[in-house]
Amino acid sequence: MNKFKAYIKIGVIDALEMRFQLVYWLYVNMAPIILMAYLWSNVYSKKDSIGGFSLNMMVTYYILTRLFNRIVSTYSEERIAKDIKDGQLNQFITRPISYLSFKFGERIGIRIINLAIVIPIYIVMIFFLKKYFIWQMSLWNFLIIGVNLFLSLTSFFLLAFIIGLMAFYMIETHSLNGLKEQITGLMSGYIFPLSLLPPELQNAFKYLPFAYYYNFPMQVYFNQLSMHEMLLGLAIQCIWIVILYGICHLMWKDGTKNYEATGI
Amino acid sequence: MKSVIHLENLRKQYSYYKKQPGLWGSIKGLFHREELFVDAVKGISFDIQPGEFVGFVGPNGAGKTTTLKMLSGILYPTSGEVSVLDHKPFERKAEFQKQFALVMGQKNQLWWDLPPMESFLLNKAIYEIPDELFKKNLEELSELLDIKDILNVQVRKLSLGQRMKCELVAALLHSPKVLFLDEPTIGLDVVSQNAIREFLKKYNEEKGATIILTSHYMQDIRRLCNRVIIIHHGELLYDGTYDALHTKYSDSKTLEFTAAEEIPESELLKFGTEMKKKNNTYSIEVPREKTAEITGKLLEKYTVDDIVIHERDIEEIIGEIFISKKMRE
Secondary structure (H helix, E strand, O other): OHHHHHHHHHHHHHHHHOHHHHHHHHHHHHHHHHHHHHHHHHHOOOOOEEOOEEHHHHHHHHHHHHHHHHHHOOOOHHHHHHHHHOOOOHHHHOOOOOHHHHHHHHHHHHHHHHHHHHHHHHHHHHHHOOOOOOOOOOHHHHHHHHHHHHHHHHHHHHHHHHHHHHHHOOOOOHHHHHHHHHHHHHHOOOOOOHHHOOHHHHHHHOOOOHHHOOHHHHHHHOOOOOHHHHHHHHHHHHHHHHHHHHHHHHHHHHHHHHOOOOOO | OOOOEEEEEEEEEEEEEEOOOHHHHHHHHHHOOEEEEEEEEEEEEEEEOOOOEEEEEOOOOOOHHHHHHHHOOOOOOOEEEEEEOOEOHHHOOHHHHOOEEEEEOOOOOOOOOOOHHHHHHHHHHHOOOOHHHHHHHHHHHHHHHOOHHHOOOOHHHOOHHHHHHHHHHHHHOOOOOEEEEEOOOOOOOHHHHHHHHHHHHHHHHHHOOEEEEEOOOHHHHHHHOOEEEEEEOOEEEEEEOHHHHHHHHOOEEEEEEEEOOOOOHHHHOOOOEEEEEEOOEEEEEEEHHHHHHHHHHHHHHOOEEEEEEEOOOHHHHHHHHHHHHHHHO
């Protein structure tokens, strides 16, 4: 556990070191949401409801999913692929350290700093958009969303880890990143709520890990799920984490066995 | 004494794909690729005893780094035996990893954007170094390498020499028993090279750590290593002391002397070969076993002001070994 704390700390320190990055995060967080709110208020000027979503629900959906995105998303794949390609992985293979837990810890550390900046921005933004924002939160929902976000963070990370490890087998992993982003964006409800999709698709997406990143916690937020459905959702997330972890483990074992550590 | 490192018939084969040149070759390569193999290390064996400082010498691509990578567990050997501190390195057991360190001159383990101190603290956690020991080791190492005032400067702002010193500290904080150094002085200026050399010598002597060092600078090898292992094309060419290299591969020495009188060339050539003359300073090459005898004769015959006996340059000798090896192939 001491080791893991050290990994988180290095992430925190690393994030604080990049001061420009912090300003960038400010911008990245505010601009799209304000744009979205404007866009949707125009769309809704002709209709009251789209796919069961009122304007207020839609704006709330966008604000909160962007916030959840800040919490759960990890973009470690590029760094992992780079470590593999330029041989930096050597220092992890030769030291008593688990690369997976190191990267995970470092990621959490970076996230903590990111959130410390981002959360106040969201509070300000919600204040400005408060005529649209639906505030409804029970203790139960809060707990379920909390657990869900932690599981999402883990599964999001494992997915990134798998893509990163593909660098053991491919020279370029950018195309895979792109594919992953696209799939995640569409199937998770990040780009639009999944209730805008045909019911068959919605049903199928229940068994994939993606919908649990954004669509699921919003359903919980809007009280659209029964207790049974909520627990089932968390269970499916857990099963996916086990599966993804298994894949990571196998890929790591096989990859490092055949790793040639570049440069004779 | 039980050896720390044991290699027996160790081999490593890399596979790669052959690509035919040109666009058409690239297109064909999409469907069918010819797999080729190259032997980077072709069955080498040696044993290293505790406290030895071994120099690993060979031209680029000789298999030095590949061997180091097998010793540190980065690579799986294709066949043969390798054991370090009674462990098989490729099993990557934490218990083994806590007892050695690998420093590569061309790669860094320090956090680029952070001061070295943060990397040191991270290593403290990784190697589970007790507070007391960490403090003591850090104090001692930073004193020896004179890096106290850069502990809190971002690594990216350090010079290459300072960075290398910090790399060494990071690698030694957990008091490893075995140390693998892959070109630790590469690209450094003479002053930094010397500082690092002095430090390594001291460290080896005082801590009794076993060290394997690869370097292209013969100065490193000469000053530090009591044993030299030369490999070439993945094969072991020489394993012995640095001084014995001379006796084995060079059967002549050079006599350089200043004489009061003019000596005709023909006369000097009776004593040895390859005479050179510069003002009153002469140099001739003489057979190793006759050095003393010829020196005596010269002193007797001429009025010699000054005489020096040179061994041939080791770099030259090694170069010749590599070339003659190549010619035979």
